[in-house]
Amino acid sequence: MSAAYPLETPFTRQAHIEVPIIGGAMYPCGNPELVAAVSEAGGIGIVQPISLTYVHGHQYREGLQYIKRLTKKPVGMNALIEQSSKMYHERMVKWVEIALEEGIRFFVTSLGNPRWVVERVSREGGVVYHDVTERKWAQKGLDGGVHGLIAVNDRAGGHAGPKSAEQLLAELGDLGVPLICAGGVGDAAEFVRAMQMGYAGVQIGTRFIATPECRASEAYKRAIVESDASRIVLTERITGVPVSVIRTPVIERMGLKAGPIARWMLRGRKTKHWMRTIYALKSLRSLKRASLDEKAEYWQAGKSVDGIERIEPVAVIVRRFAGALEGAGDRGQGAGNDRGQ
Ligand SMILES: Cc1cc2nc3c(=O)[nH]c(=O)nc-3n(C[C@H](O)[C@H](O)[C@H](O)COP(=O)(O)O)c2cc1C
Secondary structure (H helix, E strand, O other): OOOOOOOOOHHHHHHOOOOOEEEOOOOOOOOHHHHHHHHHOOOEEEEOHHHHHHHOOOOHHHHHHHHHHHOOOOOEEEEEOOOOOHHHHHHHHHHHHHHHHOOOOEEEEEOOOOHHHHHHHHHOOOEEEEEEOOHHHHHHHHHOOOOEEEEEOOOOOEOOOOOOHHHHHHHHOOOOOOEEEEOOOOOHHHHHHHHHHOOOEEEEOHHHHOOOOOOOOHHHHHHHHHOOHHHEEEEOOOOOOOEEEEOOHHHHHHOOOOOHHHHHHHHOOOHHHHHHHHHHHHHHHHHHHHHHOOOOOOOEOOHHHHHOOOOOOHHHHHHHHHHHHHHOOHHHOOOOOOOOO
């Protein structure tokens, strides 16, 4: 008898993987061993190029080759395509080119117009999924030819969206491409719930930080295990737009809103780009330091912390999630969660 909820979906077919789970791009937590572990477990790990090079110290191509030695299964790459400068755009074009040369065929785009990525990647038989927080951006992605959409909801780590997983499914469900749920999936029950709602897969960030494969500090991992959703707040102080973090004394001291000058600059059409660049450079440095430093208490995480009960290997997590989905009957009977309820 076939499972009520098979692991195979339109997304797993496009990405050539077994389990409908994306290990989302994470700056600064996406070290190559973590990316490879998600792919090796049957999902697909996504390389965040700045994390790979600047935080984890690899040359870009050599880092991709290292990941390929750790797993023979498909991995993906995150192309952040906001055109803040010509130099940045040219670097991203080169990174996509090298990724294709190294055999990557699954790309996740964020911000901007993904058309050039789609055109280039499609020629090699690859696919592009686009991160979106509302229909306007989804439509822009589809006009650019993307093959799937990643619906980033209000429980996500990183830059959370304003809408719930349910709202996004209602808003984007008729667009005719596979839809991935990003945000809030911390345990097997949440995974099963997202799939039963009608998503073709999930994108997970926070859950995979609390693993031995992630190089983040032990203090960061422990904070994820010990926090619940009430401790997750959005701060504008890191990148100028709201980022989801654990409320700690450091975050409280910094405050959650951008300062008046920054806010004024973020509003102006021209000054907006400068301000974002200033924030980007500042935040790249401080987040890198904070993720590795045991005393930093400056940690990005989403509301999925609710379901995260322990630090455990990626393969154990993916296997449990997959088993729960295959074992789920109608309306989630037998799905279970990580607390053994
Ligand atoms: C620490 C951290 C860093 C992240 N960095 C990025 C990033 O650089 N680029 C990106 O597209 N998404 C980034 N994200 C978002 C994740 O890829 C993913 O969509 C999100 O974590 C899903 O929500 P969850 O944390 O509840 O699983 C980040 C998330 C976290 C927790």
